[in-house]
Amino acid sequence: MKVVYLGDIMGRSGRKIVAEKLPEIKERLKPDFIVVNGENAAAGFGITSKIVKELFEMGVDVISTGNHVWDQKETKTYINTEKRLIRPINFPAGTSGKGSIVVEDTRGRRMLVVNAMGRVFMDALDDPFKAVDEELKKYPLGSSVKFVLVDIHAEATSEKMAMGQFLDGRASLVVGTHSHVPTADAQIFDGGTAYQTDAGMCGDYDSVIGMDKAEPINRFTKKVRGDRYTPANGDGTLCGVFVETDDKTGLAKRIDPIRMGARLHETFPN
Numbered sequence: 196m197k198v199v200y201l202g203d204i205m206g207r208s209g210r211k212i213v214a215e216k217l218p219e220i221k222e223r224l225k226p227d228f229i230v231v232n233g234e235n236a237a238a239g240f241g242i243t244s245k246i247v248k249e250l251f252e253m254g255v256d257v258i259s260t261g262n263h264v265w266d267q268k269e270t271k272t273y274i275n276t277e278k279r280l281i282r283p284i285n286f287p288a289g290t291s292g293k294g295s296i297v298v299e300d301t302r303g304r305r306m307l308v309v310n311a312m313g314r315v316f317m318d319a320l321d322d323p324f325k326a327v328d329e330e331l332k333k334y335p336l337g338s339s340v341k342f343v344l345v346d347i348h349a350e351a352t353s354e355k356m357a358m359g360q361f362l363d364g365r366a367s368l369v370v371g372t373h374s375h376v377p378t379a380d381a382q383i384f385d386g387g388t389a390y391q392t393d394a395g396m397c398g399d400y401d402s403v404i405g406m407d408k409a410e411p412i413n414r415f416t417k418k419v420r421g422d423r424y425t426p427a428n429g430d431g432t433l434c435g436v437f438v439e440t441d442d443k444t445g446l447a448k449r450i451d452p453i454r455m456g457a458r459l460h461e462t463f464p465n
Contacts, residue, residue: 196304196342196367196442199224199453201231201435203261203372205398205405206239206426210246212433213397216455217253224437224464227300230308230344231435232372233280234260235396239405239426241266244273247280256298257281259310261348261373262318264292283312283348285326295330297340304442306342307334311358313349313373323347324361331365336445342367343445349373352392359390367445368438370394375404377434377452377459387446395434400458402427432456437464 199220204213213231220226233242233250241263250258257279264282265271274280274292284294295309309330311323327345334340343366347358355371362369364386370393371378377395384390396405403411406424413421435453440446451464 196228196306196440197224197226198306198342198344198368198438199226199229199435200344200368200370200394200438201229201397201433202377202394203232203234203375203396203398203405204236205375205396206235206428208426208428208431209396209398209405210236210249212431212456213250214253216433220453221254226437227304228256228298228306228342229254230257230259230346231255232261232346232348232394233258234263234348235405237267239424241270242280243267244269244277247273247277251279257296257308259308259346259348259372261310261312281308281310283310283320283323284330285311285321285323287321294326297334304341305339306344307340309343309345311345311347313347313351313354315349315351315354317350324358327358327362331362336365336367337443341442341445342440345369347371355392359384359388363388364446367440367447368436368450370436377454381436381450381452383447383450387444389436389438389447389450391436391450391452394436395454397433397435398431399427399429400432401429430457432458434459
């Protein structure tokens with residue numbers, strides 16, 4: 196199975212570069228599924244139903260989120276009607292929405308997508324390791340589902356890497372989001388799980404992790420809040436990963452970073 200995962204879509208610049216490059220990605224890689232993190236898609240803060248529909252129209256199959264999931268008020272109710280929009284699974288019981296979804300392709304092959312949020316330097320949610328572990332026990336890789344993707348939305352590299360190693364052999368791909376900078380550690384662990392600490396963002400990299408430079412610099416240098424943060428809206432760069440698995444085991448055969456666009460050194464799977 197072939198799966199493309201795109202990191203945090205940041206504002207208008209991120210949406211634009213995804214719309215521009217996704218047709219080429221689909222043509223060249225022919226993925227069976229496309230998953231994106233959309234938690235910053237609405238001006239950097241959350242996602243709206245309109246943007247969700249636009250992404251699905253582009254060919255996206257599942258949208259994961261993170262700590263900004265509730266920034267747009269409508270999401271609290273909309274997420275209950277659109278099952279392909281998921282939030283971190285380790286929110287307390289009773290929270291709107293779901294933290295995972297199983298989707299099926301035209302050949303009847305099923306993929307489980309799980310969204311989790313770390314706790315180091317983040318909001319204190321329930322234990323993400325326990326929550327993901329319990330979910331994966333319901334869907335054994337290679338039998339119940341042919342691909343398991345875990346988006347670990349976290350600040351600390353160590354927490355993301357620990358999640359990857361914890362799930363080695365039980366997930367096809369564990370990929371980190373949230374820090375908006377693509378890491379250079381795409382690899383396949385000994386047990387067959389593909390891993391990258393952070394997929395990077397889809398957005399304007401002439402910025403401070405996607406935000407216009409002026410206000411972050413102001414806050415770091417003067418220690419005084421000025422204007423609110425606003426997304427940088429220059430030319431965007433798309434960042435993500437491509438993973439191909441063995442259809443029998445669901446384990447990874449390859450993982451390749453994807454970078455396309457204005458700012459970063461481009462790389463694309465051969």
